[in-house]
Amino acid sequence: MTLLRDTRYPTPHELALAARALADEHPAHARLRQAGTSRAGQPLWVLSLTPTGRGTGRNVLVVAGAHANEPVGGATALALARRLLHDPAPRAGCGWHFLLCADPDGADLHRTPRPYSLLDYHRSFYRPPGPEQPEWAPSLLPPDRLPPETLALTALIDELRPVLQVSLHATDLGGSWVQLTRDIPGLAEPFGKSAAELRIPVENGASDAAGWPSPGPGIFVIPEPGSEAAGAFHPEDTRLSTWYHAHRYDGTTAIVEVPMWASDLVDDPAPHPDPRGALRMLAGRLTRDSALVARVRDGATAGPDPAAEALLRAVDWTLTLIPRIGAEWTGAGAPPEATAAYIAGIDAFGRRLSLRAAAMLLRVLRAQGHPAAPGLDRLVAGWCEEFSARFGARWVPVATQVEHQSRTVLATYERLVAAER
Template identity: 65%
Template sequence: MSLLPELRYPTVTELTASARALAALRPGVCALRQVGVSRAGRPLLLLSVGRARRAVLVVAGAHSNEPTGGPTALAVAERVLFDRELRADISWHFLLCADPDGASLHVTPAPRSLFEYHLGFFRPAGEEQPEWAPSMLPPDRLPPETRALTGVIDDLRPYLQVTLHGTDLGGSWVQLTKEVPGLAEPFAKSAAELHIPVETGASDAAGWPASGPGVHVMPAPGAGAAYPSMPDDARRSTWYHAHRYGGLTAVVEVPMWASDLVSDPAPHPAPATAMRRLAGRLLREASQVDRVLRETLPRLEGPDGPLLRASRWGLELVPGLAADWIHTPPADDTMAYIGSVDAFSRRLPLRAAAMLLRVLQEAGDPLAPRLERLVRAWSNSFADRFRARWVPLEHQVEHQARTVVTTALHARERTG
């Protein structure tokens, strides 16, 4: 039995309907309950399977543009329900979508290309993201989604929180807030079986030690940040909330489109030079978007909406990040790392342009066609440079689901 829609990413409404159907199959084992509401009043729902005291919390939908997590959560829930051994001494809990408001604004359920994906793109500004808000806002200003998530952690006290993320183009990797011995080998085996590259030098984990290819462990307190200008701090995110109960968090990333350029461990011949070149392109491309923004802002009426706030927020990150890349020694000297930074340098201005485009299209602004041509050109260039190949949705879900279960079993041994 499968409760997943075919060949496309399900909506939050479809995820909820599937979760209700799953709970109805075994009401003595499963339960679906509301644990909060979003800023717009949408329900935040938790699906629980099993009744054991030791708990695993799986969080989907923390980033609206990373849609694999929802179907993965359902796949793991279904697997656990029909495998008694997996829930013999563990209860499993699935936050179906941590940001349903964001999910309502990201509207590419079946993208056929990177360009089509970006036409419906949305990812909120950092302080509006449920997991990252605590690193940017004081406690009295946290959004309700964050308060709901931390409330679930306080209630369950999970020995493991797994948060399901993804990337548009690249490879798969895991970030851990504490080491989970033995995870790297089955993670790599799963990726290989499903033809998904392991991103061995992920820029998101720059400077983090690795316990194996693509499995990164948060560095010890006091370690310097690879990108000092970035406003987020993982130790103040919801990832670390589980630590107060002796738990840890695993962030499992899987790509929509794969590229082998992010898995090459060979040394780069001139990493510092490459970083400066990427910084220069980042500045140039961001300035193109900024010029359109400045020209159109006087014509846009009313307060900034979430798309415009997110676009502006992304552009504001660029000067500091480019300075980091120019003045800070590279955190890694491999081809994989430079490839990952190359992807990041393309991603940031492209996303800002894509969200601004949606604003201009809605307003009927005359610059919308010009910006659409830019989004198309950058999307196609990104895909061509990285020789992007689509990862079938069932492979995205299967690899992420395997990694969730494997991490839970290995972390159980770690925590006794």
């Protein structure tokens, strides 16, 4: 698969234009349609590729842009669609469908098409609070309060009954990993091979999957109901998310994460000398850093600006997560056999929580000319510099991110089909 030449992330509007051009170029095999609208009235576009040969009723659904600050998924969706049109073997008896951006409103607020550094990325950072995220909303809201983006996504799953749903995600700094709602045997081998060839670290201790079963490096299976590990570090119940909606039709969901900046620290299998002591230290730092942000937040108001209101909701949501996380880290803490990669993953997780809250708050204060903005600006810049230096961050080109996600999606489908035989 030829690497893309693009050096930037496409916007939702650019994704729609490119998908329209692709559908016009291949009218017998591709169709672009609207699957719903966002809260602000923006269209939610789905690009569908027809199966080849005798149909089996099988479908794959690929979801991009569920998190506004993780923009690579749309580029990957387009790259996959182009490949499947030129190499249609995976379309044998199977339709492929790409939700190009699940949250276009959020994407409009996170304005970093070509970030040059972690600081540049955070200058225009936005990540909605959990109840406003399309995939997470069902785990946090009653059915009658779900946002239209979630309703469109679940309706799409009900229509397609996908044997495989793939959600394309990204992390700012770290490595690549895959979360599965059911194990897919053999996936670790092609996933690891792709990561090695592209010089992308495999995240062996992903904080999102702390304590989860891992059938191979970088592959994590969401625990069965009743497991204490199922909701580690998160207020959401993963199994109430749209990832599990496909289980109604015997489908499986894979969440494919790829880093914007890579760090070899998250791929270090060596035992950590004092994991529980490290977690207590990280909890203390997280508490102190979040307190700095909270003090500035107390003097901020949104005024009549809807964007400022959205940013402050996200700041408040992020800050409310931190006390629970700190308590978990100082409570049971890490297992005594925890690896250096595990502690590095949690270190990165804690850093980004405070940094994201500060970055979004800074956007509001800077726009208002608030007197606290210069001080918060220095804090954000310092935290970005420390984060990058601590983890030896190196940029992963957009084309490389897309290539690895594309290979992983195709390998996931191939191994799923092989397991069914």
